[in-house]
Amino acid sequence: MLSLTIREVSLALREGRISPTELCRRCLNRIKKTRHLNAYLTVTEELALKQAQEAEARLLQGVPKGPLDGIPFAVKDNFCTENIKTTCASRMLRDYTPPYNATVVQRLLDQGAVLVGKTNMDEFAMGAGSTDGAFGPVKNPWSYAAPYREQTGAEPDSDWVITGGSSGGSAAAVASLTSYLALGSDTGGSTRNPGALCGVVALKPTYGLLSRHGLIPLVNSMDVPGILTRSVSDAATILGILQGLDVKDSTTIPAPSSLTELPEDFDVKNMCIGIPKEYHAPGLSEEVIAQWSRVADMFERAGARVEQVSLPHTQYSIVCYHVLCHAEVASNMARFDGLEYGHRSEVNSSTEAMYASTRHEGFNDVVRGRILSGNYFLLKQNYQHYFVKAQKVRRLIADDFKHVFSSGVDVLLTPTTLTDAARYSDFTQEDNRTRSAQEDIFTQPVNMAGIPAVSVPTALSRRGLPIGLQLIGPAIQDKKLLSVAQWIEQRVGFPAISQYRNDTRMIRKGADFSCMKRTVDTRNQLLTKSLITGTHNGLKV
C-alpha cells in the first residue's frame, strides 16, 4: 500500500480498501522504521492523525475534498507551517514556529492532504547534498536497498550514499515510502538533484506558477516550490492543485489552464527533442551518458526528431548563478538579527555585538560565507562588475533557451546530475561551494531562465543507485513537459524501491537493470551517440 502512487492510493481510499487513519499510521510507522535516514526533522504525528480522522469522516460521508483527501505528505523544512516548527535546518531557527502556513502548504491542507512531517535539508537550502544541515545529513534510502548492497558489498551505516540536495529529506521521504508526495524547493536544482539521486519524479515548475509565500527564501528571483512524487501523473495532479495566482505573492502568474490529467497515450511523433551539446560537462559519468543516449534513442525510434542544439552561454551560467545567489542570500539573511525571532546570542554588550554573535552562532560556515561574498558583490564599487554583469549573462542564458524553443525544439533532454549518488565519505572531501558548482551544473540554468524542468528516474546504475534525466520546456508549458516525461516514465521501466524493501540483505529478485540490458537499433544508437557525445571538452565516452 505504501508504495502506491497518489492516484492508486486515492482510489484505494475511496474504495474503502484502506482508511485514512490506517494509511496515516502506516506512514508514521514507516517514518519510525526509517529514522536512520534522518529524512524528517519534525514528525507531526498527533496533527497527522487528527487530520486523517477528519479525512476519514469526509470519506465515510462520501464527501472527500478532492483526490488528495487523506493522503499523507511531507514538506521541506523551509516552508512555513502554522504552529509547527520550521527550522531551515539551521540553529538560527531551531525553535522557530511560524504563525502561518505557506500558500502551497495551505492549498494541500485545503485538499484534505495529511501532513506527516517536515523534512531535512541543507541549512537554508544552501547545498547540493543535504549534508550541510545543522541536524545532520540525510541518507539515501537506496543505500539500504539490495541492489546497492549487493553490487558494492557496502556496509550499512558506513558506506551510505547521499540524497543530493538541498531537498534531500523530501526526496528521501518519497523514495523511502513514508509519504506519497513531498514539497521541495528548487533554486538551482535543489528539487531535481535529490529527485534524480533518490529515484523519484522531481518537478521544478515555471517561475511564478507556484506561490512562494511562506517559502523562506534562498534566491527570490529563482526560488520555486518543487514537487516530488513517485509518478509523473502524480506530479501533474499536484501541480494542478498548487498552481495559479496568489495575492500574497506578486510574482505569481495565472495558471495557463486548469491542468487536467495527462494524456495516457501521448504521441511524441514529430516532436523535436533538443540535445544541448554544452551539457557534456567534465565529470559526466559514462552511465549517465548511456542513459541519455538510451532515452534519446527511444524518442527517435518513436518518430521524434532528436537534434543537437546549442545553448552557447551555458558555461557562464554557474558562476553567474553563484554571484546572484550570494547577493540575494546576503540580503535575505539580513533579517536574522536575533531581535524579532530565532536564535539570540547571550552577548548583550551592545546591539551590534548582539547582532554579530547571534549571526555567528546561528549560521553555519556555508551561510556565513555566502553572506560575506554576497555583500562584497553588492558593494557600490563592485555592483557593476559582479551583480549587473551576472544579470546580463542571466539574460543571455534565458535568451539561449528562448532561441532554441523558438527554432522548433519542443523540449530539451539532458542529464540531471553528473553521476549517481556519491558516498557521504567521498562527497564531503570537497567543500560545499565546489560541490554546489558540480551538482547544479545542469540544473541551475533553468532557474536563471525561469522555465520548467522535470527530472525523471530512468534506471539504476551499476552500483544499484538511481540515475535521472532532465527534461526542460518553454515557460508555462509545464503540462506538455510532463506529458513527455510521462512518455519516458512509461518506457524506461525504472524499478520500484519496494521491490527490495525491508531487507537489505535480500537477494535481488529480477531487478531490471535495463540500462545494461537494453537492446537498441544499432543504426539509431550510433546516430544518437554521435549527437550525445558531441565534442565538448574532448570528453571521451
Added chain:
Amino acid sequence: SVLIVMDSCQPDRNKYFPLLGTHFYYLIMSASCLAPPCPSAPQQLVGVVGLEIHAQINSNTKLFSGSPVRFSAPPNSLVSFFDSSLPGTLPVLNRRCVEAAVMTGLALNCTINRKSLFDRKHYFYADLPAGYQITQQRRPIAVDGELTYNLLGGKNRNQVIRKTVNIKQIQLEQDSGKSLHDDVHSQTLIDLNRAGVGLMELVMEPDMSCGEEAAAAVRELQLILQALGTCQGNMSEGQLRVDANVSVHRPGEPLGIRTEVKNINSIRYLARAIDYEIQRQISVLQRGGTVQNETRAYDSKSGETIPMRDKEGLQDYRFMPEPNLPPLIVYGDNASLPTGTDACQAVVVQKIREGLPELPSVKRDRLVRTYGILPEHSFTLVNEDGLVEYFEAVLKATKKEPRKVIGWVTNELLGHLKQQDMSVSQSKVSPPALAELLELQEKGHISSSVAKQVFQEMWRSSGKTASQIIQEQDLGLVSDTAQLHSICQKVVDSNPDEVRAVLNRLIGLVQRETKGRADPVLVKEILQEKTS
C-alpha cells in the same frame, strides 16, 4: 497644534497674537534673506539649501501590508507578519499609496514614470526588521517636477515674490519603526507600528538660499499635500519630516561642502536651523576652517545644530533590485490598458489628473480675482484650513463688499482662533452669525467699533446673535438730534478744562498761521463761536 512664534520682523503682531500660527511668517522674508547683494562689496558667502522630505502617505494601510496606519496606537499593535519581517512573507504593493504618489507628482508638475522599480537599501538597525528598506533608488515613480512658492517682500511686506524650486524625484518607500532608548536600563525599546508605513520621499534641489525660503517652500508643499489628501502633513507627528542639506559658497563658485541637518520638527525650526547652519558654516570658513561633511541635529532649545554621532562611519547601502515586486506600471489612460486589465485595479494617470482638487496657488489667484482682495490676504485665507470656505460662506450671507469682510476674517476671527489655539471649524462664531453682524454695521445700526465689541461678546457668549447682544447691552447707533444735543451739551459743560485746552491749542495754531499778529481776544471769540 499651534506653535509659539516670535519672529523679529513682526514684533507688533506678536503683541496682539502671541499664539499666532506660523502661517503668517514664512511668507515674510527676513532682511538678511531679502537684501540684494551690494555690487561694490566683495562677493559674500551665501547659503545654498536643498531639502529631503519624507511625507507619510495618508492611507488606511501600510505600503506593502494590510496593517492599519494610525498615529499613537499602543506600541506594536499595528504589526503584520510582513512588517515584523517574518521569514517567507512577501511585499504586496498598496494601490492607494501608488495613486497618492502619482497625484502628488502631478500636482508638482512631475513626469510620471510609466514604469518604476523597487530596490532594497540595506543597513542594520533595530527598528528596521528586515535589515533593508524597500525604496525606489534606480527608477522612482515621479521625476523632474517643480514647486512654486511665494514670499512676501517689499517695504510693506505686501509684494508677492514668486520662487521656484526643482523637485528631482518622488520615490515610494517604507517607513522604519521607532527606537526608544532607555539609557537608565541601557536598553532599546522597539515599536514597529510605523514600520512599513508608506512614505513619499521628495528630493528638492539646492535651489534655495535661506531658512525662510525653505520654510515657505515646505509650507506650500504642506498645503498642496493637504489639499490633495495624500499626506496629513503634520510635522510634529512626523507625518512630514524635513532634512536640510546646507552649504555655503560665493555665487558663481562651485558649491561648498554640505552638511545634513536633521531632527527638525516644525517649519519654524526649519528656518532657524538652516539660518543657524549657514551662519555657522560662514564663520567656520571666515576663521579659515573647513566645513565637515557630516550629519547634524537641530537642538530646538539652544537653537543650534550639533554633530550627530555617526552611525557606522561610511555607509554602503548595498542596493539591490527588490526581487519580490515586479516593475510598477502605471497607465496613461484607459485606452492604454492592456486587454483584460481591470481598470479598477490599474493606476491610470489620466483618471488621477481629472480628480485633482483646486491647488493652493490656483485658489489664491481665484480669491484675488473674484473678490478683489489683496494677495497677502489670499495667503492668509489659504494657509488656514477651512478659512476660505468660512470667508465665502460669510460673503454669501451679506451684501458687504469682500474687501471689507476680509479684515474681519483675517484679523478678528483668526486672532480669536489663534489666541485660543482653535481651528476654523471650532470657531465660536459661525459664518452666518458674522454675516448678520456685518449687515447690521453695513446698514448703519452700529458703528465699526461697536461691531468689534459685539464680535467679542458673541465669541464669549457663544450662541447669542449680534442683534441680541446689541439690544441687551443697548449698543445701537444713537441718531436722535435732540438727545444727542443734550448729551453733547452735558459733556461740554462737565469738561471745562478739556474745552479750554482745546481752545488754547487752536489759538496757538492760529497764531502760528498769522505769525503771531492775530488779536487773541478776537480769535478766542471766533473759535468759541465756530466750535460750539
